[in-house]
Amino acid sequence: MVNIKVQVEGLSVWYRDKQILKDIYISIPEKKITAVMGPSGCGKTTFLKSLNRLIEIHEGFRVYGKVLLDGKNIYDPDVDPMDIRARIGMVFQKPNPFPHLSIYDNVVVGLKLRGITDKKYLDRIVRETLEKVGLWDEVKDRLRSSAAKLSGGQQQRLCIARALALNPEVLLLDEPTSALDPLATAKIENLLVDLKKEYTIIIVTHNIQQAARISDYAAFLYMGQLIEFGETKDIFTNPKNELTEKYVEGKIG
Amino acid sequence: MDPLESLSLFFSVMLIIVVLLFMGSMVLYSLPVFEKFGIKFIVGTEWNPRKDIFGALPFVWGTFITSTIAIVFAIVISYGAAYFIVEIAPPKLREFLSSVIELIVAIPSVIIGLWGIFYVVPLVRDFLKPLSSPLSFIPFLSGETSGYSLMAAIIVLTLMITPISTSFIKNALESVPMELKEAAYALGATRYEVFKIVSKPLTRRAALAGIILAYGRAVGETMAVVMVVGNTPNISLSLFNPGYTLAAVIANEFLEATSVLHISALIALGVILFVWSLVVNTLAILIMKRVRIG
Amino acid sequence: MRPSLRSLTDKFYTAFAIFAFLILIIPLLHIILSIIMNGIKRLDLELITSPPKSLLGSGGGILHAIIGTAMVVFIAMLISLPLGFFVGLYLAEFAKGKFAHFLRTLISVLAGIPSIIAGVFAYTVIVVVYGFSALAGGFALGIIAIPYVARSTEEALGSVPMEIKEAGFSLGIERWKVVLFIDVGYAKSRIIAGFLLALARVIGETAPLLITILGGINIPSNIFSPANAIPLVIYQYALSPFRIWHNIAWSAALLLMIIVLVINLGVRYYLKIKAIY
Numbered sequence: 060m061v062n063i064k065v066q067v068e069g070l071s072v073w074y075r076d077k078q079i080l081k082d083i084y085i086s087i088p089e090k091k092i093t094a095v096m097g098p099s100g101c102g103k104t105t106f107l108k109s110l111n112r113l114i115e116i117h118e119g120f121r122v123y124g125k126v127l128l129d130g131k132n133i134y135d136p137d138v139d140p141m142d143i144r145a146r147i148g149m150v151f152q153k154p155n156p157f158p159h160l161s162i163y164d165n166v167v168v169g170l171k172l173r174g175i176t177d178k179k180y181l182d183r184i185v186r187e188t189l190e191k192v193g194l195w196d197e198v199k200d201r202l203r204s205s206a207a208k209l210s211g212g213q214q215q216r217l218c219i220a221r222a223l224a225l226n227p228e229v230l231l232l233d234e235p236t237s238a239l240d241p242l243a244t245a246k247i248e249n250l251l252v253d254l255k256k257e258y259t260i261i262i263v264t265h266n267i268q269q270a271a272r273i274s275d276y277a278a279f280l281y282m283g284q285l286i287e288f289g290e291t292k293d294i295f296t297n298p299k300n301e302l303t304e305k306y307v308e309g310k311i312g
Numbered sequence: 313m314d315p316l317e318s319l320s321l322f323f324s325v326m327l328i329i330v331v332l333l334f335m336g337s338m339v340l341y342s343l344p345v346f347e348k349f350g351i352k353f354i355v356g357t358e359w360n361p362r363k364d365i366f367g368a369l370p371f372v373w374g375t376f377i378t379s380t381i382a383i384v385f386a387i388v389i390s391y392g393a394a395y396f397i398v399e400i401a402p403p404k405l406r407e408f409l410s411s412v413i414e415l416i417v418a419i420p421s422v423i424i425g426l427w428g429i430f431y432v433v434p435l436v437r438d439f440l441k442p443l444s445s446p447l448s449f450i451p452f453l454s455g456e457t458s459g460y461s462l463m464a465a466i467i468v469l470t471l472m473i474t475p476i477s478t479s480f481i482k483n484a485l486e487s488v489p490m491e492l493k494e495a496a497y498a499l500g501a502t503r504y505e506v507f508k509i510v511s512k513p514l515t516r517r518a519a520l521a522g523i524i525l526a527y528g529r530a531v532g533e534t535m536a537v538v539m540v541v542g543n544t545p546n547i548s549l550s551l552f553n554p555g556y557t558l559a560a561v562i563a564n565e566f567l568e569a570t571s572v573l574h575i576s577a578l579i580a581l582g583v584i585l586f587v588w589s590l591v592v593n594t595l596a597i598l599i600m601k602r603v604r605i606g
Numbered sequence: 607m608r609p610s611l612r613s614l615t616d617k618f619y620t621a622f623a624i625f626a627f628l629i630l631i632i633p634l635l636h637i638i639l640s641i642i643m644n645g646i647k648r649l650d651l652e653l654i655t656s657p658p659k660s661l662l663g664s665g666g667g668i669l670h671a672i673i674g675t676a677m678v679v680f681i682a683m684l685i686s687l688p689l690g691f692f693v694g695l696y697l698a699e700f701a702k703g704k705f706a707h708f709l710r711t712l713i714s715v716l717a718g719i720p721s722i723i724a725g726v727f728a729y730t731v732i733v734v735v736y737g738f739s740a741l742a743g744g745f746a747l748g749i750i751a752i753p754y755v756a757r758s759t760e761e762a763l764g765s766v767p768m769e770i771k772e773a774g775f776s777l778g779i780e781r782w783k784v785v786l787f788i789d790v791g792y793a794k795s796r797i798i799a800g801f802l803l804a805l806a807r808v809i810g811e812t813a814p815l816l817i818t819i820l821g822g823i824n825i826p827s828n829i830f831s832p833a834n835a836i837p838l839v840i841y842q843y844a845l846s847p848f849r850i851w852h853n854i855a856w857s858a859a860l861l862l863m864i865i866v867l868v869i870n871l872g873v874r875y876y877l878k879i880k881a882i883y
Contacts, residue, residue, distance in 0.1 A: 122743050145778030155769040159791050169777035172787060218773070224780065316782035322694035323689050324709055327752065331712050334727045334749075392626020400623055402792045416634050418866055420810025423859045427637045430644075430852075471633055478630065521878035532720030535841065559722050559813070566817040579831045582726050586719065593718035594631040603659070604654060 094274035148222030212243025342580035425539030433459035480522020648838025674833035681744025690755025698763035725814025746814035815824025
């Protein structure tokens with residue numbers, strides 16, 4: 060029996076006068092990896108950013124519908140977007156550690172800015188999260204050096220650690236490996252499979268093979284609409300929709 | 313509104329108040345002299361503080377003639393120098409030369425004035441005047457000179473503003489897409505023809521903006537001018553005569569103003585100078601805006 | 607082969623360009639050279655440690671002007687850094703539409719004021735109340751510096767990439783924290799560079815000081831007393847009939863040039879090593 064962590068109901072998103080997402084209904088299971096696939100421009104990133112209300116920081120977007128986190132709509136007027144973003148963390152396509160901060164500071168910046176300053180606690184969090192993402196051994200001797208000096212793959216893992224430091228329940232990843240080489244990609248894919256024991260993971264990817272490799276559930280988005288959603292093995296071996304079939308065979312997108 | 317936004321809004325409003333205060337006080341202090349002379353003040357030709365007679369024309373003329381001649385020289389030299397830097401100089405030298413030109417703009421004008429007193433003034437007196445004596449029938453080049461003259465001011469101004477317009481034109485020329493120039497070369501055009509047919513037309517607006525900005529700098533320039541121009545409020549056609557500009561007279565006479573009317577007159581000259589600069593700078597901004605769209 | 611008109615024209619313009627470049631460069635080199643050659647004579651310890659002394663000797667130094675410059679520039683920065691920074695911040699992060707346009711126009715107006723006019727303003731506001739003072743001079747220079755600080759701050763904050771901003775927001779913190787700690791943090795070195803360049807710009811300003819600080823031979827005791835400044839003392843000594851003072855003027859000019867050059871080059875170097883991302 061699978062728990063539903065995030066329930067999306069009738070999500071429609073408009074940018075100015077263009078509708079980006081059309082009436083999406085989807086149930087994201089807890090502590091599994093759900094992949095969101097689709098050709099470029101189908102609205103995957105918009106969808107992801109609607110799940111942590113990050114879409115609101117950009118002018119011109121309008122959001123309709125509901126996104127329920129553990130049953131409560133995150134768009135309710137009494138909900139503070141800041142709290143949502145601490146419970147739902149995000150990792151971006153291009154690794155974006157803060158270059159003016161050290162590795163250590165990058166990990167704890169979210170905590171410090173929320174008022175947590177206990178050094179022992181922060182030290183512990185740094186060690187725990189960096190160990191979780193497999194960076195600890197590589198950087199433990201240079202925690203105070205600039206994050207900009209790390210390689211692309213290391214930077215991305217640092218960004219994951221930065222998100223994990225806030226102890227989120229859900230982790231959103233927007234094409235996290237598209238800017239990385241195959242070796243770094245493999246490391247992160249293994250990391251995600253490991254992390255799903257603790258976190259609900261939603262990953263946007265344009266790489267069909269990646270979705271097939273690591274996800275438990277997959278959603279196929281096309282032109283702003285959810286075409287199909289189900290267990291990954293079903294989607295890939297026995298897609299119900301013709302469009303889905305074409306996509307997973309690589310004929311479109 | 314979060315605390316940061318209110319704080320920065322507060323400072324922005326403070327700035328607005330300061331600017332309004334500034335414009336208001338200038339207008340207020342200049343009223344007495346406009347009350348006494350009316351609009352005739354702007355075209356009045358006599359400036360005699362001892363008799364409390366004030367007219368702005370000698371300074372308007374001085375500012376006009378020095379800035380205009382300086383900008384004409386600057387335009388000619390800038391195009392040549394910018395063409396040299398972008399098209400003729402070896403590429404490795406280009407960045408160095410650009411930096412040198414930009415650094416020159418940073419030389420304080422009082423230092424240019426210092427150099428002007430000891431080198432330009434003697435140059436005008438001992439070299440340019442004798443050199444041009446066969447031409448002294450031309451009103452512009454007539455008369456005797458101590459060296460302190462409109463001509464000295466023009467030389468010094470040209471030197472100060474040419475690097476500004478050169479930088480602008482150089483940057484504009486550098487931004488012309490290589491593909492277009494290559495196409496022209498491929499048709500057999502000479503280097504100058506590529507400039508004439510491709511680069512120059514494409515960079516017209518940006519160059520114009522730079523030229524206007526340089527002109528604005530000339531109009532407002534104070535120290536270098538006041539040190540070499542002779543500080544005499546007459547309206548003469550001869551460039552070898554001493555003269556005066558709006559900025560120079562304010563700097564020179566403000567502390568020794570003999571009456572309230574005198575100070576009012578000086579501040580009124582300041583208003584004229586301010587409006588002049590404002591018009592010039594606004595023109596430059598309007599042209600630059602068009603550059604970004606076009 | 608007979609040279610064509612076209613190739614002759616091309617050669618002519620090449621010659622003209624070289625000529626124009628030389629006309630620009632040679633006087634500039636002459637200025638720099640004469641500052642160095644004339645200024646080296648009195649560039650000594652006495653210049654920077656001693657106040658003016660009798661003309662029968664070496665004439666002393668310009669300690670009073672150095673201290674005066676320090677005071678005036680300090681006050682100018684005190685006024686212009688917070689004001690300019692927050693206005694630039696407001697324009698980059700918060701301002702919208704007509705008000706933003708109005709504010710930017712105002713900054714352009716301020717940027718285009720001839721410096722002597724800023725001096726007149728300082729006279730009418732400060733000198734009239736407190737007398738000729740370093741405060742008045744600093745006020746005038748502050749007015750001149752504000753648009754530089756505001757523009758460079760706005761530009762620096764505008765250069766923060768969207769990814770960095772998004773990463774900041776995704777940490778679940780308030781907007782103002784993202785702006786203050788993430789955006790400003792990222793752009794820190796460019797903002798500081800803007801501060802330093804504004805400082806370099808006003809340190810050589812003379813005209814407004816002429817009518818606000820009086821420029822005597824005394825070392826100012828506080829910001830309300832009259833003062834002198836390096837560019838002002840250059841002006842005064844250059845205009846004097848005394849050869850001793852001319853020497854000091856050249857050396858003061860050399861000193862000022864060195865300071866301005868060091869700041870400008872220093873900022874370039876600083877940006878190269880700090881703002882590499």
